[in-house]
Amino acid sequence: MTTDEFVARSHILHRSFSERPAKIVAGDGISLVLESGKKVIDASCGPSVSCLGHSQPEITEAITNHLKNDIAYVYSGSPYTNGATEELADILLSEKPGGLSKAIFVNSGSEATDAALKLAVQYWHERGQPQRTHFIARKQSYHGNTIGALCVSGHESRREFYKDFMSSNVTFVDPCYAYRMKGDDESDEEFAQRLGRQFEDEILRIGPDRVAGFVAETVSGTTLGCLPAVPGYFRAIRDICDRYGVLLILDEIICGMGKTGTMHAWEQEGIRGPDIQTIGKALGAGFVPLSGVLLHQKIFDALSAGSGGLAHGHTFQAHPLACAAAVAAQRIIKRDNLIERTAQMGHKLEALLRKEIGPMALVGDIRGRGLFWAVEFVLDKSLKTAFSPKANFCNQVVKHCLDSGLNILGNLGHTGEYQVDHVLVCPPYTVTESELEEIVSLLMAAIVKTSEPFVKAECTNGVSKVQSDVKVAEIGNMS
Template identity: 80%
Template sequence: MTDPFVANSHILHRTFAARPSKVTKGNGISFTLEDGKQIIDASCGPSVSCLGHSQPEIFDAITNHLQNDIAYVYSGSPYTNQATEDLATLLLSSKPGGLSKAIFVNSGSEATDAALKLAVQYWHERGQPQRTHFIARKQSYHGNTIGALCVSGHESRRAFYKDFMSNNVSFVDPCYAYRMQENGEDDAALVKRLANQFEEEILRVGPDRVAGFVAETVSGTTLGCVPAVAGYWKAIREICDRYGVLLILDEIICGMGKTGTMHAWEQEGIRGPDIQTIGKALGAGFVPLSGVLLHEKIFKALSAGSGGLAHGHTFQAHPLACAAAIAAQNIIQRDNLLQRVVDLGQKLETLLRKEIGPLPLVGDIRGRGLFWAVEFVLDKHTKKPFSLGDDFSNKVVANALKRGVNILGNLGHTGTYQIDHVLVCPPYISTEKEIEKIVALVKDAIVEISGAFA
């Protein structure tokens, strides 16, 4: 049944069954509803608002840019602008992992599409135009455009559009140790099994046909903040290098400091990806902005070949968005917020494991930095999942919201493993007291909803 407000609104809201609460303003890590209720944003929306909802320096940067610079420059014209150049320099002047060039777009989905097209063009420039096949992972999510959905292993989001899904994409298992580790299998054995599966898929398709491997460095909303076990990314990087497959890492949700380092892959002991997507925390939610970072070898191939990028968007490299993102990234650097993410992350992990871990319907707690998830199960020992119809995690989300804290729950059925989880990803500027309050409120919500299932 459609809610009357939704029926009368000229906005096509994303869900029709309930009236959305109107947000009127934000301050610190909280926002205010029209009835005056304060909500702690403990998930940063979908892990976006990493600096909270009120940053005067960013407001000033936006205003100053509009007053003293150009509002819009078309990236397809023979012009550039200072804000776009400065943001790219800020991110890439040290060439992390060999990444040396950036493409700035609006959404994460656009970034994924750009990364795929960039990989295909790279192989054309290298004289291997047959390399158009991508390998991705099951129960992954890389965006909602048709191109991004093609490499996403999110079953319910792909369902309506199956006739549009590309036949040059295949899927391997994710590194999801909690449910995938077999009896007696340690981390090293799991890595070996998954690496063998990946290599076998390359050989099945044909090494000369595979353009790239697309994966989230730390899984996001589909699996719930799952870091790979030690050695997994080293094994994947080595296999990609062996067969010339481009490693395309999606850090749209887990990157830009979320796990305690600017890039999540920096904690994996690898040289880095060939192509990387970033977003969400890049502009901290004050502007729509995502990006693609590419290795110097990608640029050199295009430079030696056609001499340009066969891709572009009207609002690509938008000056105002880049100016706002510079202000956001300057705050992160100046205030040493990456170290704060590490320190607060340790506090958050300790509290989650101590206060929420022992609850009878909590199966697993996982994450890094300020990027954490709680997975729910009907039975801790067998790891029996809730049924899809139970909608347990979203009931926890709704109950938590009544208590004044915003967290993120399941985003539909994602695949083979039915996973009920909530994400707790508070802003980088949170205090220890706020972290304590968030965990206490989430615990109370879980306990109340558990009553009907215990």
């Protein structure tokens, strides 16, 4: 692979070496403005971060006012607090959703995952059960890129270089990936029960008195593509966790804070809520780095009755400026009813995707909630035949979208047993109906262009017949 000349000269170690990155000079609503003057619709909010778009004068004003009138930095390990941090926690937890009553604010989603894992371990120490250090997570999941977060992430290619660092006290069960894993004659209820039995069997195999927690994304993000669980799955998981005293840790770093049409994605699962929850990305809408951990009152009570403090901490934990920006973002979301609007616009986006994208020859599945949607591509709809990773199909779609002025996100490497070629469409909460129509139109054109080397349509008696240009021996007859 040839290294791009600009990347070689730059003092930034860019994440990709082969292509010169386009320089962004400004944001305009939901669009990015490039140095060339070209505007690109950001239909993925980066990795689903910039939920209010890229220009919010109120948040800019809140940041500058805070720097002018308040304290820039307060160390969370000192005997001090600050107004912005306290206010943000009040906004999120004043009504104690699902019994969640306390917050830890850190910088990245990975840090939030690490903090959640350490909090769970400390909880069991405080409860007099220090042997509970084992975590169960799900295959093809992603919870962050620090070593601790990677230990509970089932993302194979991101773990590959660091296998020697991966913890031995984490095991994995299957994800709730109905599109590929549910039997032809299996109902959603039966599928959920089967996965529940697998989870319970793993608890029993490890020993219930050794399992600290179960870690899962409420709606899977970049590894499986905006994948909600089938109805009843999380009710089964919650019941099993309660039966054996296992903490339910839900990762809503990418799917939470309104993105699925409710403040918390778990509110749509018919459960009382998690014991520990991670949040991020949309929390501060991308204007400053911020993530968080929300914990149930019972977690706080155990720490309070035990050591009387949190063993975990960071230098920039609960940074006042980041919290001030998030307060402004959350005020806008509440004032403008943007979560309700996300649910409404989500129905429109779903309808557009299913109508315009769903019938396309190489589109296998469309899934998501709210303004958090994915399109999965396959070589053969009836067989659900996956593309070879070498085809790089979804990232070619991303490239063709970018050429036409649309920014979306493809899958991020080989994640596990199932090759999942997908793109994410998760525009800002402020997106308009006409912008949704443009996004879907540009996406459709990019899929058509990417599909050309793989299929050709022959119209016979008004019926489109798809024939593959790849070897029949490799994928079977697609006609």
